[in-house]
Amino acid sequence: MLGSGTRWLAGVLIVACTVLVGPSAPGGAPFAGAPPVEAVVDVVPNRVMTWNICNPCEGDDVDRAAEIAAHAPQVVGLQEACVRDVERIRDHLEHRYGLVYRAEYGTVLRSWGRCGGAPWSPGAFGQAVLSAAPMTDPVIVEYPDGGSEDRGYMAVTTTVGGRSVRVFNTHLAQRRQEAVRADQVGVLAAEVARHDRAIVLGDFNAVPNAPELTGIQALAADADPRCGPSPTGGCEPTTDWHSKFDYVFLRGVVPLEHGVHPTPHSDHHPLHADLDTTGRPAGEAGPGSR
Template sequence: MEISGAMDFHCEEAMVLGRGMRVLTGALIVACVVLVNRGASNGAPSARSLPAEAVKDVVPNRVMTWNLCNPCEESNADRAAEIARYAPQVIGLQEACARDVEKIRDHLESLHGLVYHVKYGTVLRNWGRCGGALWSPGAYGQAILSAAPMTDVVNVEYPHGGSEDRGYMAVTTTVGGRSVRVFNTHLAERRQEAVRADQTGVLAAAVARHERAIVLGDFNAVPDAAELAGMWKLAVDADPRCRPSATGDCEPTTDWQSKFDYVFLRGIVPMGHGVHPTPHSDHHLLHADLRIT
């Protein structure tokens, strides 16, 4: 009887302890859930959530041009954040490594809710600029990101690149609800005026075939430089005050206070623009809002 009673007591005690452990385990689970949720509310969002500053939509009549600076040790997440701040419909990038552009596009979608298509205007493969394997260096050149699909992609390398291969790319996409031809280029480096003049001739001939066109890029020349005359005959700057003369009032787009970056418009009306210095490049972001008739 004493043995049986002892066994009954221990079994009952074990059952109580078992219930207690289940209660304790449940309490711990609840506490963990509370802590995780509290951590998320304090700035640690889950992998699927967007930050509070997520843009989620583009400005449909806005275009942008930006020379990324290369080689530069910059974060592609920071670059994406700069672009997302203005959320253009179309972005033309220069000095762009294909691998970096892909990451920028991914960050724009995952961190800011902005979804872009991308096309590349590779002019060379360069390990020093874009990394990769020595036998397979990364692609380098221009890129266009567009919120709308792009068609009729053309990638042209200039016959004379100067000290480094250069070229232009062109796509047909939608800006302001209308189909338009968009060009993106990067001309030869400074102190290579004759080379840039040849390049501008090639580019201008292509632009002239379209009644309506947007030309983005880093032209490496100030507005009154002789090599830009061919572009000024065809198009106007997105800033109506900027003209190729001493009376023009052109905002600088570089850290050395020169205007090298342009949004040239052919058959399109400028509605506003902005020049935005950034710590992530020696070129400023330049955006323009347009009315396409």
């Protein structure tokens, strides 16, 4: 049996180790050094967010989770997302901030260079949607022509602002591939047109007055009314190179407020929009409509 002096010394050592190491994140990763954010009570039920988290970049999943938690959207669409990163982000959101999200993935590429893993079992790369509400009817579509890299869109049905809505998340072809993006918009718009109430999130790699965006702009309005095909001024850039490439397009949904949030953790900035989904969109026939 240990003497009282020995037990006292052991207790001191345990406390000292706890102070030095700090509490652990999911999977054993320490939380020490994570940027503080204001205490989060719950998600904002009518808020959506889109964010290209940049890959390959030196972004840390703890920092990415902090960015999302600072705005606590009901739904967030991520682009350039590795499945493992999204899993860690989701764990940090739950265990650090008490924000519980479900995840669906829109994998279009398996890339060891981007996502790590074993060369014979590389990580999955593409889009992801995190939602505080359950998601149903997930769809993943790879564009027939991705351009210089495979690209696609995903879609889920979930709840935003108390109403069921179809949410799309996409990442179009890289810059200087206008014709490819125009074809991709055609594929995406054909599906969006099937729904009376839809939210389209994503990195479109094109400025608001780019001709290739007209196909989606004819169906859905930008959450920022200053950023239409004929910008009225004040359209906020969403990238480090001072261009707007990131969008929240709305079909049958009314925008209330929006914000762009510059961040050091990606070359794209998170964009959020608060929405009114309670009104009946024009042309909706009633409970049996899409």
